[in-house]
Amino acid sequence: MSLDKPYKDIPGTTIFDADMSRQGYHLNQFCMSLMKAENRTRFKANERAYLDEWPMSEEQKQAVLDRDLNRCIALGGNIYFLAKIGATDGKSFQQMAGSMTGMTEEQYREMMVKGGRSIEGNRYTGEKK
Amino acid sequence: MSLDKPYKDIPGTTIFDADMSRQGYHLNQFCMSLMKAENRTRFKANERAYLDEWPMSEEQKQAVLDRDLNRCIALGGNIYFLAKIGATDGKSFQQMAGSMTGMTEEQYREMMVKGGRSIEGNRYTGEKK
Amino acid sequence: MAHISASVYTSHIPAVGAAIDLGKTGEPYWQPVFKGYDFSKQWMKDKKPDVIFLVYNDHATAFSLDLIPTFAIGTAAEYQPADEGWGPRPVPKVIGHPQLAAHIAQSVIQDDFDLTIVNKMDVDHGMTVPLSLMCGQPQAWPCPIVPFAVNVVQYPVPSGRRCYMLGKAIRKAIETYEEPLNVHIWGTGGMSHQLQGPRAGLINREWDNAFLDQLINDPDALSKKPHLDYVREAGSEGIELVMWLIARGAMSDAKPTVAHRFYHVPASNTAVGHLILENN
Amino acid sequence: MAHISASVYTSHIPAVGAAIDLGKTGEPYWQPVFKGYDFSKQWMKDKKPDVIFLVYNDHATAFSLDLIPTFAIGTAAEYQPADEGWGPRPVPKVIGHPQLAAHIAQSVIQDDFDLTIVNKMDVDHGMTVPLSLMCGQPQAWPCPIVPFAVNVVQYPVPSGRRCYMLGKAIRKAIETYEEPLNVHIWGTGGMSHQLQGPRAGLINREWDNAFLDQLINDPDALSKKPHLDYVREAGSEGIELVMWLIARGAMSDAKPTVAHRFYHVPASNTAVGHLILENN
Ligand SMILES: [Fe+3]
Ligand SMILES: [Fe+3]
Numbered sequence: 001m002s003l004d005k006p007y008k009d010i011p012g013t014t015i016f017d018a019d020m021s022r023q024g025y026h027l028n029q030f031c032m033s034l035m036k037a038e039n040r041t042r043f044k045a046n047e048r049a050y051l052d053e054w055p056m057s058e059e060q061k062q063a064v065l066d067r068d069l070n071r072c073i074a075l076g077g078n079i080y081f082l083a084k085i086g087a088t089d090g091k092s093f094q095q096m097a098g099s100m101t102g103m104t105e106e107q108y109r110e111m112m113v114k115g116g117r118s119i120e121g122n123r124y125t126g127e128k129k
Numbered sequence: 130m131s132l133d134k135p136y137k138d139i140p141g142t143t144i145f146d147a148d149m150s151r152q153g154y155h156l157n158q159f160c161m162s163l164m165k166a167e168n169r170t171r172f173k174a175n176e177r178a179y180l181d182e183w184p185m186s187e188e189q190k191q192a193v194l195d196r197d198l199n200r201c202i203a204l205g206g207n208i209y210f211l212a213k214i215g216a217t218d219g220k221s222f223q224q225m226a227g228s229m230t231g232m233t234e235e236q237y238r239e240m241m242v243k244g245g246r247s248i249e250g251n252r253y254t255g256e257k258k
Numbered sequence: 259m260a261h262i263s264a265s266v267y268t269s270h271i272p273a274v275g276a277a278i279d280l281g282k283t284g285e286p287y288w289q290p291v292f293k294g295y296d297f298s299k300q301w302m303k304d305k306k307p308d309v310i311f312l313v314y315n316d317h318a319t320a321f322s323l324d325l326i327p328t329f330a331i332g333t334a335a336e337y338q339p340a341d342e343g344w345g346p347r348p349v350p351k352v353i354g355h356p357q358l359a360a361h362i363a364q365s366v367i368q369d370d371f372d373l374t375i376v377n378k379m380d381v382d383h384g385m386t387v388p389l390s391l392m393c394g395q396p397q398a399w400p401c402p403i404v405p406f407a408v409n410v411v412q413y414p415v416p417s418g419r420r421c422y423m424l425g426k427a428i429r430k431a432i433e434t435y436e437e438p439l440n441v442h443i444w445g446t447g448g449m450s451h452q453l454q455g456p457r458a459g460l461i462n463r464e465w466d467n468a469f470l471d472q473l474i475n476d477p478d479a480l481s482k483k484p485h486l487d488y489v490r491e492a493g494s495e496g497i498e499l500v501m502w503l504i505a506r507g508a509m510s511d512a513k514p515t516v517a518h519r520f521y522h523v524p525a526s527n528t529a530v531g532h533l534i535l536e537n538n
Numbered sequence: 539m540a541h542i543s544a545s546v547y548t549s550h551i552p553a554v555g556a557a558i559d560l561g562k563t564g565e566p567y568w569q570p571v572f573k574g575y576d577f578s579k580q581w582m583k584d585k586k587p588d589v590i591f592l593v594y595n596d597h598a599t600a601f602s603l604d605l606i607p608t609f610a611i612g613t614a615a616e617y618q619p620a621d622e623g624w625g626p627r628p629v630p631k632v633i634g635h636p637q638l639a640a641h642i643a644q645s646v647i648q649d650d651f652d653l654t655i656v657n658k659m660d661v662d663h664g665m666t667v668p669l670s671l672m673c674g675q676p677q678a679w680p681c682p683i684v685p686f687a688v689n690v691v692q693y694p695v696p697s698g699r700r701c702y703m704l705g706k707a708i709r710k711a712i713e714t715y716e717e718p719l720n721v722h723i724w725g726t727g728g729m730s731h732q733l734q735g736p737r738a739g740l741i742n743r744e745w746d747n748a749f750l751d752q753l754i755n756d757p758d759a760l761s762k763k764p765h766l767d768y769v770r771e772a773g774s775e776g777i778e779l780v781m782w783l784i785a786r787g788a789m790s791d792a793k794p795t796v797a798h799r800f801y802h803v804p805a806s807n808t809a810v811g812h813l814i815l816e817n818n
Contacts, residue, residue, distance in 0.1 A: 006486055007413075012457030013494050017413040018613065018640030018655075025323055025657065032322045035341055070455060079454040079495075080318040080411055087343025093272055094526045097458040108459060112524040113287075116450075116461025123490050133364075135766055136693075141737030142774050146693040147333065147360030147375075154377065154603055161602045164621055199735060208734040208775075209598040209691055216623025222552055223806045226738040237739060241804040242567075245730075245741025252770050327607060328652040367694045372608040372652035375692065412655065414647045 011125045016078045024076020027064070030054045031081035040088045070100050140254045145207045153205020156193070159183045160210035169217045199229050260358070260432050260439035264305060264517070265505040266298070267473070267533040268391055270314060270446040272383040273526035275347055278390050291530055294520035295391045301517060301534060302392050302400065307442040309355050310403045311362075311428065313504045314384035314446045315410045317342070320376075326412050327374035329424070332405035333359040340380035349386050349395075355402035358435055362404065365431030371424055381405060388446045391532075410447070410498050415485065418500045422481035425507020432508070445505030447498025449521075450491070451528035460493040461529050467521060469499065470531060474516055477506040495528075512538040540638070540712045540719035544585060544797070545785040546578075547753070547813040548668050550594060550726040553806035555627055555667040558675065571810055574800035575671045581797060581814060582672050582680065587722040589635050590683045591642075591708065593784045594664035594726045595690045597622070600656075606692050607654035609704065612685035613639040620660035629666050629675075635682035638715055642684065645711030651704055661685060668726045671812075688781050690727070695765065698780045702761035705787020712788070725785030727778025729801075730771070731808035740773040741809050747801060749779065750811060754796055757786045775808075792818040 007015045014020065021028075030051065033039045043050040051061045063071035064085065072082055079096075086096040098108030111117060121127055136144045143149065150157075159180065162168045172179040180190045192200035193214065201211050208225075215225040227237030240246060250256055274291065277283055283292045319340045321327065337352040363375050384407075389399055409415055416424075425443075432441050449469070452460040469492075472480040481503050488497045514535035522530045554571065557563055563572045599620045601607065617632040643655055664687075669679055689695055696704075705723075712721050729749070732740040749772075752760040761783050768777045794815035802810045 007489055010457075010490050010494075012455040013452065013489065014455055015413050015489065015494065016411065018644055021323060021412050022613070022636055022640065028318070028323050032318060034343055035319070037341070037345070040343070073454055078318065078411060081323075083317070084343040090344075092276075092526070093453065097453045097527045100455055100458050102456065111459055112461075112527060115463065115523050116527075116529070117452075117457065117459040119460060119462040119465070119491060122457055122460060136769055139737075139770050139774075141735045142732065142769065143735055144693050144769065144774065145691065147364055150603060150692050151333070151356055151360065157598070157603050161598060163623055164599070166621070166625070169623070202734055207598065207691060210603075212597070212733075213623040219624075221556075221806065222733065226733045226807045229735050230738050231736065240739055241741075241807060244743065244803050245807075245809070246732075246737065246739040248740060248742040248745070248771060251737055251740060324656070324658040325605070325607075325610075326655040327605075328647060328654065330605075364694050367608060367696065370697070370700050372696060372700075374605060374607040374654050376605050378604040414644050416647065416652060417650070420650050420652075 009125050011122055011127070014073050020076050024078065026054050026056045027060045027072065027075060027077050028081035030056060031084040034084040034088050043088060067099070069096060138254050140251055140256070143202050149205050153207065155183050155185045156189045156201065156204060156206050157210035159185060160213040163213040163217050172217060196228070198225060260435040260437060260441055262429060262432055262441045262443055262508055262537060263307070264442050264534065264536045265509050266392065266442060266444045267502050267505060267531065268388050268444070268446055269448055269525070269528055269530045269532070270384045270387040271525045271528050271530065272387065275383050275387040275390060278395065279348055290522055291525050294522055294530065294532055297518045298392050298532070298534060299394055307401055308439040309358055309401055309441050311406060311432070311441055311443040312385055312388070312403050312446070313406045313408060313444060313501045314388070315498060315501060316407045317382050317384055318411060319382035320379035320407070326409050327407070328409050328416055329371065330374040330376045330407040331359055331363050332376050332379060333363060334377045337379060337381045337405060339386050340382045342382050347383070347386050349390060350398045352381055352385065352399060352405065353402045355404050358439065359404045361435050362428060362431040365434065366424065366427040369427040369430070371427055384446060388444060408501050408504070410500065415497055415500060417485065418481045418483050418503050421500045421503040422477065422507040425504040428504070429508040443505045443508045445502035447501050448492070448496055449499060449529040449531035450493050450496045452493030453495050453527055457493070459527060461523050462491050463523060463529065465491045466529050466531055470519065470521070470533060473502060473506055473533070474514070474535065477503065481507070509535060510537050514538060540715040540717060540721055542709060542712055542721045542723055542788055542817060543587070544722050544814065544816045545789050546672065546722060546724045547782050547785060547811065548671055548724070548726055549728055549805070549808055549810045549812070550664050550667040551805045551808050551810065552663040552667065555663050555670060558670050559628055570802055571805050574802055574810065574812055577798050578672050578812070578814060579674055587681055588719040589638055589681055589721050591686060591712070591721055591723040592665055592668070592683050592726070593686045593688060593724060593781045594668070595778060595781060596687045597662050597664055598691060599662035600659035600687070606689050607687070608689050608696055609651065610654040610656045610687040611639055611643050612656050612659060613643060614657045617659060617661045617685060619666050620662045622662050627663070627666050629670060630678045632661055632665065632679060632685065633682045635684050638719065639684045641715050642708060642711040645714065646704065646707040649707040649710070651707055664726060668724060688784070690778050690780065695777055695780060697765065698761045698763050698783050701780045701783040702757065702787040705784040708784070709788040723785045723788045725782035727781050728772070728776055729779060729809040729811035730773050730776045732773030733775050733807055737773070739807055741803050742771050743803060743809065745771045746809050746811055750799065750801070750813060753782060753786055753813070754794070754815065757783065761787070789815060790817050794818060
């Protein structure tokens with residue numbers, strides 16, 4: 001890769017750039033397909049079979065089946081696309097976001113009500129918290 | 130219309146701008162549909178019925194049925210779209226272009242072989258030829 | 259001639275749309291959010307625009323990875339609310355203004371902004387949530403709308419400076435449109451939020467309020483802020499705030515009147531920011 | 539680092555593609571056209587590029603009126619020849635260069651060119667006819683290609699100046715790509731022709747040759763030529779020539795070597811122009 005990536009030093013954050021986009025192309029296009037009600041029904045009826053219709057990597061498919069959004073993102077998924085899986089599952093954006101933080105749903109909701117995650121200690125990787 | 134149109138004084142020429150595009154939207158999208166082989170077959174089987182599937186004006190439909198390309202262009206058609214009708218009919222681009230000039234196919238071909246239509250007298254409307 | 263009389267800035271959080279559609283606006287969690295828009299709903303009635311030029315971003319709805327326009331202007335007659343995975347929102351369709359949109363497209367393309375012209379697209383919460391916040395639940399939206407979609411999904415997104423200069427070109431375009439239309443321009447998205455990864459839930463109240471201050475008082479300087487600052491300080495989705503600079507750039511050079519300012523944390527994962535600026 | 543070693547300019551007339559595909563290149567009408575490319579086919583073998591950056595316009599093929607990007611860059615792995623109404627041309631598929639394309643997209647978007655990124659599209663005669671003219675009828679095209687589509691269908695198209703400046707930004711992008719690729723950049727379309735209305739068949743030999751002279755010797759001045767001059771003097775479809783300025787802008791500032799120059803009237807409705815410039 002020769003693209004300049006000054007954003008690599010932000011902790012817990014993946015920037016969806018051209019390289020990630022290329023890697024996640026089919027994963028994200030699979031997510032897009034869930035915008036149609038009939039596809040949501042087919043996916044829910046047999047997730048594995050539906051995923052097998054897409055030229056995704058086995059790792060990507062497994063990450064979707066596990067609903068492991070951090071893994072999906074590491075494999076090229078973008079949150080706006082992945083949100084279609086959450087919508088299909090009837091999950092809110094808050095539940096989805098929370099699931100990536102290692103917190104329980106309740107803990108995450110509590111953190112948000114109290115003003116959200118502090119920026120202090122969260123600007124640079126390796127920064128002292 | 131409030132768009133500035135400095136190109137209105139060029140003889141025998143219609144510039145495909147936003148206003149023309151809006152007027153010709155469905156006519157041009159009908160032409161696009163002829164890029165699929167099955168649609169070409171359906172159109173050829175019953176032109177009128179196929180045209181009636183599109184929210185085009187009666188004038189636009191008649192101009193297509195008449196293969197009157199000048200009329201099509203006056204009604205918002207663009208030559209790159211209209212070319213799909215010619216392709217469906219098995220006409221060359223030269224036959225299509227010639228059909229708009231009032232010349233016979235032979236005369237037009239002859240003019241092109243001899244170096245094409247001269248620019249002299251063809252720059253401004255009302256210019257002396 | 260047409261003119262821009264005001265600009266509106268607001269977050270466009272999908273959960274806010276869900277709260278409205280499911281009748282939850284009176285719940286204690288949501289009350290403080292919607293209270294911030296009481297003034298705005300009345301203001302929309304008092305200062306009713308003829309057209310809204312609405313800057314937003316598509317969230318992988320109309321545009322997939324097959325095609326990603328940096329800037330897309332809608333010149334269609336109408337747009338349907340999109341099905342984003344839970345069915346379309348029960349809100350009115352959006353009526354366009356094809357003639358004004360085409361005029362603006364022509365003008366700004368000639369000013370070296372390389373727009374994509376769109377005649378067919380559905381619009382997602384990025385557009386419909388701000389409309390709900392500002393207009394409530396009417397049978398029809400109060401006026402035609404010109405949708406303007408900005409890529410903030412795949413990096414690189416346009417710079418704040420580019421957005422600000424585009425706003426100036428849009429102003430010039432609107433001011434050369436013959437009909438005497440009263441136009442509002444809206445910038446949506448933000449404020450600080452991050453929806454992904456272990457840092458999800460980030461909120462930066464101080465940074466957000468400094469952004470609001472500078473947007474009002476010194477947008478030219480603000481427009482020079484690099485992308486990286488947005489992402490680092492306001493979260494990966496905080497980058498949506500560059501869109502506010504388009505609306506701000508379209509305002510006249512005189513200092514605007516701050517008709518309304520509101521800030522609240524949280525709505526779902528996000529800090530809610532909202533401004534109404536009137537032209538002087 | 540990658541570098542641009544040469545630029546190629548050529549008309550992309552569909553009838554030329556048909557003549558090749560139907561085996562008519564030896565006919566008296568077509569012989570003089572193809573003779574002009576004999577040198578070029580050999581040159582392509584001698585100076586084989588690693589990648590071609592191919593500027594062309596889509597002729598209502600991949601892009602309908604639903605969506606019209608001013609500038610679109612292809613970042614896909616491959617592209618199929620389109621069915622333009624008479625079935626797809628029997629030519630090889632186009633293999634892309636996703637990494638170089640993405641690098642260029644990122645670089646020029648950050649330089650304030652508002653590209654649309656495309657990951658799925660078919661390519662029409664605007665791209666495949668130049669490939670046939672320059673490469674003959676191989677089983678596969680000689681190298682990967684980055685497609686770059688310019689709107690010249692719906693007015694306003696980007697100005698010559700904008701195209702020229704874009705070329706410079708593309709050069710800068712290519713020169714910062716790490717791999718040592720030898721890149722050719724092609725500008726296609728033109729020369730004088732008009733396909734519509736009573737003025738169809740217009741050819742302006744003098745204007746075309748002055749354009750070629752100025753493209754070689756003073757592209758900066760040429761880039762300031764207004765649209766209207768193209769349409770009035772070179773026909774409504776002569777406006778395609780603005781695309782040549784992208785390729786020319788991507789060349790180094792030193793005077794290029796003219797490896798080949800060819801001009802012929804007619805091919806179908808069009809004047810055929812062709813140049814090969816080598817960087818110094
Ligand atoms: Fe958003
Ligand atoms: Fe062409």
